Amino acid sequence: MENFSLTRSELVQLTADTFIISFNEWIDFEPIQFIMIETETSIVRKPFGLGRWNGKLAIGVQIIGPGTNYIVQQSVLNAHGPCGKGFVPPEGKGAMIATPACLPMALDLHKRCSCDVFIGSLEELSIEIPFPLVVGDEAFLSLLRSLEGYDWFLVIGSDQMEKISYDALKDKAEVFVSFNEYMACGIGACRGCAKETKNGLKHLCIDGPVLRGEEVWS
């Protein structure tokens, strides 16, 4: 892990509050690893899953407060990483189910392992994407019910979306969940990401961010 600066190449708006930022620099990373980005609004850096957009390193940002708003405004960002364990897709046919802010991660995982990708959004996107998109809660639940014939799923989104997806998919295949939303320091120093699992206490920034859903939920 190291500190580095990233200069913005492109800012793409997906929804009213969600953007993709691509960068001129490239760093090597493994699937679903993340970086911690500094802001001027807090001493705590913020975590963003690494991915790609148009062949460039990219992150997705949903504006949820001053810190994420700051990140979308800047042309140069200071970051630290890559953090976390890379996700190793199991053998067999897999699918990633994600929210729009995870699109760069989805593009990266799809490129690496040819998994299917489904994006669930609360609103229409302002651009075309190369994956099936469902809009709204009902359409998302219907998508989850329709998914058959997979050996594994990877779910990344909000807490609630991840739990709903796990409950709907757990009897169909192995379900992995990326718990990015729990990060604080991101480097194993604060213990703020500790999560009780069936296999003992795990620190999501070191042992994750991806865990098997069954480790966390019944």
Ligand code: FES
């Ligand atoms: S986020 Fe600080 S120890 Fe994991």
